[in-house]
Amino acid sequence: TKTVTDVICPFCGTLCDDLEVVVSDDGKELLEVYNACAIGAEKFLHSQAKERITRPRMRQEDGSWKEISYDEAVEYTARMLTDAKKPLMYGWSSTNCEAQSIGSEIGELVGAVMDNTATVCHGTSLIAVQDIGIPSCTLGEVKNRADRILFWGCNPAHAHPRHMSRYSIFPRGFFTGKGHTGRKVIVIDPRPTDTARMADVHLQVEQGRDYELLNALRVAFKGEQLPDVVAGIPKEQIYEAAETLKSGRFAIIFFGMGVTQSLGKNHNIDEAIAVTRDLNEYTKAAIMPMRGHYNVTGSGQVWGWQFGFPYAVDLSRGFARYNPGETTSNDLLRRDEVDAVFVLGSDPGAHFPFSSVKKIYDRPSVVIDPHETPTTEVCKVHVPVAFVGVEVGGCAYRMDNVPIETRKVIEPPEGVMTDEEFLDRVLERVREIKSE
Ligand code: SF4
Incomplete structure (x- = not known):
């Protein structure tokens, strides 16, 4: 075995940077986590779960899942976003700034509302x-x-x-x-x-x-x-x-x-x-x-540079508008103002009011998440990805706005894409569809 030191914990906004993780010699198995608290350690260990989903899935008429390829998931996501008049692209707090940045580019192209978990928090x-x-x-x-x-x-x-x-x-x-x-x-x-x-x-x-x-x-x-x-x-x-x-x-x-x-x-x-x-x-x-998700601060930073606003950014008119209470996820969902929902790095199924979750269930929807969550239960397509900060690195902002480079400690399961890779593919496909 070998020990990776100075590992960053990708769970809460404290972004502890002194973890030690013991991995197998081939870098494929994560064996022990030291210095983390119980919830932080669990995040690392959960990447090793036997029942982990490693292939995208699409919901069938009868409610069951059918495995699909990443290509099919990219196609569904790109089509859903380009077909929608005003899609909601929500979450972004449990991923790295690099993925947030690609997501913003997609949002701009399809005229989405970009919102992060600050909408129900800070x-x-x-x-x-x-x-x-x-x-x-x-x-x-x-x-x-x-x-x-x-x-x-x-x-x-x-x-x-x-x-x-x-x-x-x-x-x-x-x-x-x-x-x-x-x-x-x-x-x-x-x-x-x-x-x-x-x-x-x-x-x-x-x-x-x-x-x-x-x-x-x-x-x-x-x-x-x-x-x-x-x-x-x-x-x-x-x-x-x-x-x-x-x-x-x-x-x-x-x-x-x-x-x-x-x-x-x-x-x-x-x-x-x-x-x-x-x-x-x-x-x-x-x-x-006290910021909650480990990179909700980064999401506000990235959108701050790109759009001038940290959350609830409505790009549907071709420029950035910000009006919390109007352009915030729950208000949009409850007023039926968005016609497709894309979720990455968050779990609105667990945190939004039932009336909003039901609206997600009624619409075309995609969730990008390494875990099975209440949100995966209401979405049409679920795309599993690598754990940021465990299986892929990238930048995250601590609750005090200090950027910290997270570390990759093990390989993701074979064939599993990262958030960035998946978003890159969707961006490419959205560009193609738009130019047709
Ligand atoms: Fe630190 Fe928060 Fe991770 Fe616990 S969950 S180890 S407090 S960053």
Whole structure:
């Protein structure tokens, strides 16, 4: 056997870069994964699953699958996209930037709506950043400098398990040599999560009242009067939390879907960014979204360069339009505005409301995914591909917008295409059909 070191984990936005993977001498079998958390290790090990699908399949009239060739899958996909008036090309968060870039080219040619998983996650954060900017930093700075850590509406103990040991609560950095003993951790969450249990202070905000509490923090920074209770939290606790944040040398606010997708949405994030800005009058402070999929950040980056917008990009009029609420996947599906669905690197079958999933089921659809997922169950064609970050490398962006080159550690099963190879073929075929 041989050990591949400095392997990048292609699961969550933490993109841990210190994994060690033991593979067989011929590079075909993956045997052990070290340093990863349970979900990260599972991603690597799952590539070895005996029941893994390795050939494209097409749904038959009776609901069963029929194996088809990659050529047939390319033809179906290219025809579906060119025949449609306004196809939706969704996902893009669990693949590399190279594939995202080819996907954008196809989207432009066929006049698609390009949307990624931010649409049901941190899209609201992106709107807030466009509204008022963002004072942010890298995870390296957090590790080396931050002594006040605030987790708002996120639960890294479960969703980003090594975030706390590598970057936020526990590591010893250049100016943070005492590790967790030199840091104060505040968690704001309606639920008593495992992250909250580790915190010095847990403010159990009432569900959906984050905006008020954020506002109250700004009042407390200035030492002005607060009502006795705000969002279920007694004012003494709010003054204390404000003082804790102000008295640090470097404060970081990490926030998750508890604030981005609850009442107030992007306005919550406007206010959280304003809290960070205010805090900079007393100390150094930064704020960062806890991005979920390992390369959802990269998808926003690639489309940012290419179209000027990070998600919900409607190319159907021949130029890029962006209007979340109108050009976002669920709104389009529910209003019957898209007539074909292409999914890559995401699982809307598991994450979209049932009413949207049903619309996917009713339309011509293709899903590109190494796994069998709830989405493969509702799509007409399923194209299995190699695992990015395991069987093929490529660029991914960590949650702090740092690009990291993922590594190939083993060979994909024989004949299985990569996302890039498949998209390249579809692009070529779309060009041919368009020129006919
Ligand atoms: Fe992978 Fe995230 Fe776990 Fe790190 S924390 S090993 S990136 S799943």
